[in-house]
Amino acid sequence: MDLSLVAFLLGLGMLAALATGIWVAVALFAVAIGTMMLLVPVPAGAVMATTVWGAANSWDLTALPMFIWMGEILYRSRLSEDMFAGLSPWMRNLPGRLLHVNILGCGIFAAVSGSSAATTATVGRMSLPELRQRGYDERMAIGTLAGSGTLGLLIPPSIILIVYGAATEQSIARLFMAGVLPGAMLCVLFMSYVAIWAMLNRDKMPEREEHVPLGQRLIATRRLFPVIGLITGVIGSIYAGLASPTEAAAIGVLLALVLSWGSGTLNRESFVDGLLGATRTSCMIAFILAGAAFLTVAMGYTGIPRELAGWIGGMELSPIALLVALTLFFVVLGCFLDGISVVVLTTSVILPMVEGAGFDLIWFGIYLVLVVEMSQITPPVGFNLFVLQGMTGHNIFKVAVMALPFFLLMVLAVVLIVAFPELALWLPEKMLSS
Template identity: 85%
Template sequence: MDLSLVAVFLGLGMLAALATGIWVAVALFAVALVAMVLLVSAPAGPVMAITVWGSANSWDLTALPMFIWMGEILFRSRLSEDMFAGLAPWMRNLPGRLLHVNILGCGIFAAVSGSSAATAATVGRMSLPELRSRGYDENMAIGTLAGSATLGLLIPPSIILIVFGAATEQSISRLFMAGVLPGALVCALFMGYVILWSMLNRSKMPPKEDPIPLRERIYATRRLFPVIAMIVGVIGSIYAGLASPTEAAAIGVVLSLILSWFSGTLTRKSFVDALLGATKTSCMIAFILAGAAFLTVAMGYTGIPRELAAWIGGMELTPLELLLALTVFFVVLGCFLDGISVVVLTTSVILPMVQQAGIDLIWFGIYLVLVVEMSQITPPVGFNLFVLQSMTGHNIFRVAKMALPFFFLMIVATALIVAFPQIVLWLPNTMMSN
């Protein structure tokens, strides 16, 4: 049978399985098993067993549950209150004022969480009531939070970068380093937009509050010290070469427990809830990765990725044209699947094309995460939209409309890293060469 027809049938089978509402991992296993049984002479059972064991037996993946646990602990602490109190005094004189607290607060929490949804929930439960009570425009308050929370996927330690690194056998340390400058770029674009919007819409801004003396602002900043210490301890240990991502994750868990204990939020219930939450999330991701690994092997046996890469190569697309097509593909796919599922579903098929086009895989990982970030604020399956819908009571499409300007700003960020790849590659190349 023509491999192109096989690929179409398998793709339709995957879509049909997902449309039934079954777990993504089960759909991956089912499609891979059908391909192995019907199209390949190799024994499906032993191949599946060996592949699943190999996908689970990865040292890099041990960092995943630790970082997730760290985020769960901090989610149950009073970190959001401390960040708001520490950042707000410094933002009052900037155009847009406290709207910037959403952006910077999400950037800071992303650096100790790794999760987009957790970032939205943690920062939003403190900032949205405060901004509402002070008379800030609700559309901008929710929009800045929806857009900025996606930084949880990009700024290290990013859970999705760990998944991408494990799936593609790329260095997680290098991926973490590569995410820093693009994360800062997205923050700068968001803050620039808020400044411009506030200057053009002065009537929608609340009256200016009394200025806070410099001494009081400095004193308020002390509440940021614990989270800054965590960032230095976790990310700094990786960049300095003192710890691997797994070791840094363990350091992060210890530091988060200490921070939670000192803040008075560490109780038996919060500890158990955080542990159970981390266990559920980690098992879900591990199950998806196992299914994706089996599908990758099954596709390798059928020869579909190789033929697809040759077909794409025969079209003689430039790297820019390929990236443009992939951007549209990932955004559409992200409308129906969460970010981790998008990464593990497409890796086996997309990677041969990307490698044939001569695209650096570290750079491609950051590009992929940026595009997946867009899908976090696109209906009908935008996880940040679900979080904010539950927090605000607004219709999910209304929340998506509020976040639309930030969707376009992420497109701008993606275009900038395509035009200037060193935004992504400079830091990992510099740090790893020293």
């Protein structure tokens, strides 16, 4: 059978399975088993068993459930309230004032969560009612939260970077280091846009609030110390070479439990809820990874990845043209799948052409996460849009329009890391050399 027809039928089968509303992992397994049974003279059961075991038997992935559990514990703590109280006194003199709390709050929580949806939900639960009450423009309040919530995918410890590292056999510690400067760059871009918007739309800003003396600001800043200590303990231990990502994840869980206990939010109910939430999320991701690994092997038997790489190579695209094509491909794919599914589904297919084009795989991981971040605020399956739809009651497409300026800023961020790869590579190279 012609491979182009096989690829078309595989894609059609995947879309049909997803359109039924079944779990992504089940759709992956169904398409993979169908491919093996109909097109490949190899026992599907034996291949599935060995592939699933191989996908699950990865030491790198052991950090995943621990970081997820850490985020679940903090989600049920007073962290967002403390961040708002600690940041807001310092933001009142900036153009845009408390809108910046959304951005910095998401950046800080991203550094202890690793999840885009958890970051959006936790910070939004605290900031949106406060911003509404103070008279801030709702479009900007929701837009800043939608855009900044995606930082949970990029700023370490990032769950999706762990998945990418495991799929491509790259150092997770180096990927974490590579995500720091691009994450900070996104924060600066978002804050700059908010400041410019506020200066151009003074009529949409509430009246300036009463000045907070320096002493009171310093006192309020003390509420940031616990989360800063947590970030230092987790990320600092990795950067200093004192702990592997897996060991740092265990440290993070311990510190999160201590932080939650110290704030009075740790009890039997919150502990069990956090543990069950982390278990459900970890199992979902593991199930998707296993299904994607099986589908990847099935596609390998058909020869589609090799032919696809050869076809694209035959087009003799320049590296920039290849990146443009991949960006459009990932954004469209992200309109229908969550970020982790996009990464695990496509990595094995695109890796040969990426390596052939001479791209560093650590840099490409950061590029890929940035593009996947963009898909988090694109309908109809932008996870951050779903979170905000539930929190605000607005239609998902209305929320997407509010988030559009931040989508465009992410496009700019992609352009910047393509033009200046050192943004992603300088820190890991510096830490490695030292």
